[in-house]
Amino acid sequence: MLQLLQRAFADIGAAFKLKGVWMALASEDVADSHRDTLLGRLWPLLNYLLFTGIIIFIFDRTAPGVNFTAYVAVGYLVWQFISETLTQSASLFIREAGFIQGTVMPISIYVLRQTMRTAIRSAYALIGAVPLILFSGIEINTAMLSIVPAILLLLVTAPAVAILFAFAGVFFRDFQHIVSNSMRLLMFITPIFWVRGDGGGLRGLLYHWNPLTHYIEILRQPVVGGGVPLSSWAIVLACTAGMSVAALLLLGKFNRRIVFWL
Amino acid sequence: MVSIRARNVSLEYPLPRGFRLSAAGRGAVGGRFSRSGGEPHVTALDDVSFGLEAGDRLGIVGTNGAGKTTLLKVLYGIYEPTSGSVEKVGRVDALFNINLGFRREATGRRNIVLRGLINGWSSNEIDSRMNDIIEFSELGDFIDMPLKTYSAGMSTRLAFAIATSFEPEILLMDEWIGAGDKAFQNKARTRMEEIVAKAGIIVLASHNESLLKRVCNRIVRMEKGRVAWDGPADEYFNRPEAGESDSLPG
Structure with a gap:
């Protein structure tokens, strides 16, 4: 087991040495999706503003004690990051088969490339989210400092999830279809557009037992004035730790073997 | 001093799911199928050993599926051997799929940078080679146009210029x-001969006998993942059964 971890860290270390490669490829990826368009890189920003704008406008804004605008602005921002990470990861190694079969780059490079790409897209959306949140009338408070570690945690969790999903997608080819079909459902059972309310019933169950809720809450609660959600933090730390260990073991075991399954 | 040493290299890999072992296994080409512990797998390389020193030009010959490309990929490091080891001293470059990783939407110049990074070149190395690559490719002002505006021949020129x-x-x-x-083509041939002359060690898998005769001083013939013949090139091409070898004439 120690040997597997060593192999995994060696793979990740080698990928970090090649950071010029994945950073360049990630920015090309982002640029490619908007090349030759009039609005170019404004599209992820517009996309975000249009979607949250419509949701804020048509959904119930009268939830007691909640700033719905800020609630949706943060929730959808984090959701986009989570959703893109999950769907893209399931087909990651299959999409990168050409590179994996043709070069000796460490496979962590593809994981970092994708995380970087998702982070860049989210950064564009963030440019739209910040004014939306500021104009929604929230009050600046010290709990907001916890947003920084929350963002870091998401950035550390994404590669771990990407490794798990990418291997799963190769070993079990149906997985990528299962994931992409589940995303729509997940978007509705995750509290992005709806508020938990008084805590009971189906909504309460969906709220508490969905780990994605807590990854959103560590960013959203401090913004909407709910303080630092300690129980959510405990849950996400445990989830991320568990997934990271599993991801490292898989990476150590299969980083040089995955090429035979492609 | 550069060298490559393969010691008892074997490579087995798993078969795709749902593969029926009984339907295959006795073909003339390809590795050998077997089943151990319930998992069907292919033995692509079996106990391959050889050593190369500076100045060696090794030609790998054999029928389709004999393990030539697999051996190259093990030497390069894409495949990790199941058992045995490969020791390399010196920087290893491979010319396998020279079009790999080209981006249609990016300019020729940007593609040179991206390919350079993928090949492990530093920014300085990329900068210093940029003009040579552009000049050799003869693409002129097209180098600042997206790759999608290139003809197939033009992008092959660029790929070749970068790769070599x-x-x-x-x-x-x-x-x-x-x-x-x-x-x-004449330019490309000259460039290849130059590279071969400069390189410390060459390993070339090919079916082209006259090319192998010209370039190589040693031949390894693979047969179903095993080394079936290993020795000096002139001895290989002059052996009594050479007339019926699997290599293509000319």
């Missing part, structure tokens, strides 16, 4: 690469 712009210590080739129209 280095001075390899150890060079692995799966077939000789050439590119472009008649005029460029």
Whole structure:
């Protein structure tokens, strides 16, 4: 087991040495999706503003004690990051088969490339989210400092999830279809557009037992004035730790073997 | 001093799911199928050993599926051997799929940078080679146009120019690469001969006998993942049964 971890860290270390490669490829990826368009890189920003704008406008804004605008602005921002990470990861190694079969780059490079790409897209959306949140009338408070570690945690969790999903997608080819079909459902059972309310019933169950809720809450609660959600933090730390260990073991075991399954 | 040493290298890999072992296994080409512990797998390389020193030009011959490309990929490091080891001293470059990783939407110049990064070149190395690559490719102002505006021949010229712009210590080739129209082909041939002359060690897998005769001083013939013959090139081409070898004439 120690040997597997060593192999995994060696793979990740080698990928970090090649950071010029994945950073360049990630920015090309982002640029490619908007090349030759009039609005170019404004599209992820517009996309975000249009979607949250419509949701804020048509959904119930009268939830007691909640700033719905800020609630949706943060929730959808984090959701986009989570959703893109999950769907893209399931087909990651299959999409990168050409590179994996043709070069000796460490496979962590593809994981970092994708995380970087998702982070860049989210950064564009963030440019739209910040004014939306500021104009929604929230009050600046010290709990907001916890947003920084929350963002870091998401950035550390994404590669771990990407490794798990990418291997799963190769070993079990149906997985990528299962994931992409589940995303729509997940978007509705995750509290992005709806508020938990008084805590009971189906909504309460969906709220508490969905780990994605807590990854959103560590960013959203401090913004909407709910303080630092300690129980959510405990849950996400445990989830991320568990997934990271599993991801490292898989990476150590299969980083040089995955090429035979492609 | 550069060297490559393969010691008892074997490579087994798993078969795709749902593969019926009984339907295959006795073909003339390809590795050997077997089943151990319930998992069907292919033995692609079996106990392959050889050593190469500076100045060695090894030709790998054999029928389709004999393990030539697999051996090259093990030497390069894409495949990790199941058992045995490969020790390399010196920088290893491979000319396998020279079009890999080209981006249609990016300019030729940007593609040079991206390919350079993928090949492990530093920014300085990329900068210093940029002009040579552009000049050799003869693309002129097209270098600042997106790759999607190139003809197939033009992008092959660029791929070739990038792939051969280095001075390899150890060079692995799966077939000789050439590119472009008649005029460029002559240029490409000269460039390849130069690279071969400069490299410390060459390993070339090919079916082209006259090419192997010209380039190589040693031949390894693979047969179902095993080394079936290993020795000096002139001895290989002059052996009594050479007339019925699997290599293509000319």
